[in-house]
Amino acid sequence: MTPMSSSPSVDLAARTRTDGRWTPRLVLLLIALAWPTQLLAAGGILGANATAGVAQAFHTTQVVWFGLTLTLVSTLLTPFVIKAGDLYGKRRVMLAMTALGALGEMLAALAGSFWLVLAGRAIAGCYGPFGALSFAAVRDLFPPRLVKQASGIMGSSVGLVALVSPFLAGWLVDNWGYRGALWFLAAATAVACALIALLVPETPRHAFGSRFDWPGGLVLGGGLTAVVYAVGQGQSWGWADLRTLGWLGAGAVALIAFLFIERSSPNPILDLEVLRRRPVALALTAGGLAQTVAFTMPGLAILLALYPHIPGVSAGLGWTAHHNAVVSVSWNLVMFGTGLLVSRYLRHFDARRIWCAGLVVMALGYALVGFYHSNEIELIVTSCIANVGAGVVVAGAPALVVGVVSRDEQGLGSGMLNMLISLFGAIVTAGAYAVLAADSTVLDGTAFYLDTGYSWIFWLGALVTLAALVLSLLIPPLHDPSDDDVPADVQPA
Structure with missing residues (x-):
C-alpha cells in the first residue's frame, strides 16, 4: 500500500530501484528550481550595477533604498513564506512569489519617479525568500538518495551566476541603462514562474490543518527587519547614534517578545x-x-x-x-x-x-x-x-x-x-x-x-x-x- 502524505491531494510514490538514478524529468525539475534560486544572486549583481544609474536618473541622495527596500521586505516575509509553504504546498507559494517578483521589477522598470521605483522593488522583495522553499522542495520532490547531490548542485550553481552576471550587467547597463537591468530581471523572473508552473509538482503540506500565527510572524519578521535596517544604516548614521541604537533596541525587544509569543501559540510560525x-x-x-x-x-x-x-x-x-x-x-x-x-x-x-x-x-x-x-x-x-x-x-x-x-x-x-x-x-x-x-x-x-x-x-x-x-x-x-x-x-x- 502506498503511504499517504499529510496533504489529502498529494500521494507519495513507492520506492523503486531507480530512486538513485537521474532521469530527464529530475534534471528538468532541478533546472526549474535552480533557475529562480540563483536568479536571486544574479539580481543582486544586476541591482548593484544599476544603482548609480537610478541615482543619476532621479537625482536622489537616497539611492541606498533601491537595494535596502528589497532586503527589508524579503526579511520581513521570510517567516510567513516558511509557514505558508508547509500549509499550502511549496509550489503554490513559489508561483505567487515569482509572479510578484516579475510584477515588481516591471513596475520599477516603468516607474517615472523614484518612489514608484521603490514601490516596485518592495513588491519584488516578495520573491526574496525563494531559497527558503526551493531547497526544502528538493527534499520533498527528489528520491532520497539524490537529495544531497541535487541540493549541492543547486547551491554550487551560484558560481556560474557569479561568472556570467558581471558581463551581463555591464552589457545591459551600458546599452540600456538601469531600466535594461530591471527589464531583464522582470523577464527572467517570469521565465522562473513558467518553469515552476510547467515542471514542479506540488509538495506535501507538512503543517496541514494548522493556522497562521500572525502575531508571531509579524514580531519575528519585524524584529529581524529592524536589526538588519539598523546594521545597514549604522555606518552612515554612526554606531552610537540614537537612531541606530533605537532600531537595534526595537529589534532586540521584538525578538525577545517572539520567544514568549511562540511558547503560548497553539500554531507557532x-x-x-x-x-x-x-x-x-x-x-x-x-x-x-x-x-x-x-x-x-x-x-x-x-x-x-x-x-x-x-x-x-x-x-x-x-x-x-x-x-x-x-x-x-x-x-x-x-x-x-x-x-x-x-x-x-x-x-x-x-x-x-x-x-x-x-x-x-x-x-x-x-x-x-x-x-x-x-x-x-x-x-x-x-x-x-x-x-x-x-x-x-x-x-x-x-x-x-x-x-x-x-x-x-x-x-x-x-x-x-x-x-x-x-x-x-x-x-x-x-x-x-x-x-x-x-x-x-x-x-x-x-x-x-x-x-x-x-x-x-x-x-x-x-x-x-x-x-x-x-x-x-x-x-x-x-x-x-x-x-x-x-x-x-x-x-x-
Missing part, C-alpha cells in the same frame, strides 16, 4: 523545539556564517578592484568593471567546478568531513588574500584557493541542514538558514566597512581606503570562517536522507 536541538542550532549557525563569507567577500573584493590607486591616499587596484569581470572568471570557475565535484561525492562520503575540509581551505584562502592582493596574479592565486573552499561551502551547506532535520522540518531548516545568512551578511558587511573606515583618507568628501583596511576585511572573512569551523566540529554524525522511511518522488495531484 517556527517550531522552537526543533531549533533548540543542539545539532540543528550548530548546523544552522555554522552554515549561516560560512555561506555569509562565501557570498559577501567577493562583493567586498570589488571595492579593492574598482577603487583608484593613489599612493598614500587610496590602495585600490584601479581596474575597470570589465577588467575585474575578466579577472574574476578564474576564481568563479573554480568555485563552480569545485561545487559540482563535491555534489557528486556528497552521497558517498561523510558530508560533515567534506564541509569541515572546505572551511579549512576557505579560511586559509582568505588569510592569504589578506596578505597577497596587490596585482592580478596574486589575487587570482589566493582567490582561487579561497573559492575551492567556497565551492565546498555552497554545495555542502544544504546537505548539512538535510542531515540534522527531518523531512517535515526541512522547510523550517532551510528558511532559518536563509534568515541567518541575511542577518550575518548585514553584520559582516557593516563590520567590513567599519574596518575600512578606520584606515581611510577623506579627500573632497570622498573616503578612500588604505591597504591595511583591505587586508583586514579578508582576514575578517578568515576569522568568521574559523568560527564556523569550530561550531561544525561539534556537530554530531549527520542523518542520511536515503534512510528516510518515506521516499520523496512526489507526483502532482
Whole structure:
C-alpha cells in the first residue's frame, strides 16, 4: 500500500530501484528550481550595477533604498513564506512569489519617479525568500538518495551566476541603462514562474490543518527587519547614534517578545523545539556564517578592484568593471567546478568531513588574500584557493541542514538558514566597512581606503570562517536522507 502524505491531494510514490538514478524529468525539475534560486544572486549583481544609474536618473541622495527596500521586505516575509509553504504546498507559494517578483521589477522598470521605483522593488522583495522553499522542495520532490547531490548542485550553481552576471550587467547597463537591468530581471523572473508552473509538482503540506500565527510572524519578521535596517544604516548614521541604537533596541525587544509569543501559540510560525536541538542550532549557525563569507567577500573584493590607486591616499587596484569581470572568471570557475565535484561525492562520503575540509581551505584562502592582493596574479592565486573552499561551502551547506532535520522540518531548516545568512551578511558587511573606515583618507568628501583596511576585511572573512569551523566540529554524525522511511518522488495531484 502506498503511504499517504499529510496533504489529502498529494500521494507519495513507492520506492523503486531507480530512486538513485537521474532521469530527464529530475534534471528538468532541478533546472526549474535552480533557475529562480540563483536568479536571486544574479539580481543582486544586476541591482548593484544599476544603482548609480537610478541615482543619476532621479537625482536622489537616497539611492541606498533601491537595494535596502528589497532586503527589508524579503526579511520581513521570510517567516510567513516558511509557514505558508508547509500549509499550502511549496509550489503554490513559489508561483505567487515569482509572479510578484516579475510584477515588481516591471513596475520599477516603468516607474517615472523614484518612489514608484521603490514601490516596485518592495513588491519584488516578495520573491526574496525563494531559497527558503526551493531547497526544502528538493527534499520533498527528489528520491532520497539524490537529495544531497541535487541540493549541492543547486547551491554550487551560484558560481556560474557569479561568472556570467558581471558581463551581463555591464552589457545591459551600458546599452540600456538601469531600466535594461530591471527589464531583464522582470523577464527572467517570469521565465522562473513558467518553469515552476510547467515542471514542479506540488509538495506535501507538512503543517496541514494548522493556522497562521500572525502575531508571531509579524514580531519575528519585524524584529529581524529592524536589526538588519539598523546594521545597514549604522555606518552612515554612526554606531552610537540614537537612531541606530533605537532600531537595534526595537529589534532586540521584538525578538525577545517572539520567544514568549511562540511558547503560548497553539500554531507557532517556527517550531522552537526543533531549533533548540543542539545539532540543528550548530548546523544552522555554522552554515549561516560560512555561506555569509562565501557570498559577501567577493562583493567586498570589488571595492579593492574598482577603487583608484593613489599612493598614500587610496590602495585600490584601479581596474575597470570589465577588467575585474575578466579577472574574476578564474576564481568563479573554480568555485563552480569545485561545487559540482563535491555534489557528486556528497552521497558517498561523510558530508560533515567534506564541509569541515572546505572551511579549512576557505579560511586559509582568505588569510592569504589578506596578505597577497596587490596585482592580478596574486589575487587570482589566493582567490582561487579561497573559492575551492567556497565551492565546498555552497554545495555542502544544504546537505548539512538535510542531515540534522527531518523531512517535515526541512522547510523550517532551510528558511532559518536563509534568515541567518541575511542577518550575518548585514553584520559582516557593516563590520567590513567599519574596518575600512578606520584606515581611510577623506579627500573632497570622498573616503578612500588604505591597504591595511583591505587586508583586514579578508582576514575578517578568515576569522568568521574559523568560527564556523569550530561550531561544525561539534556537530554530531549527520542523518542520511536515503534512510528516510518515506521516499520523496512526489507526483502532482
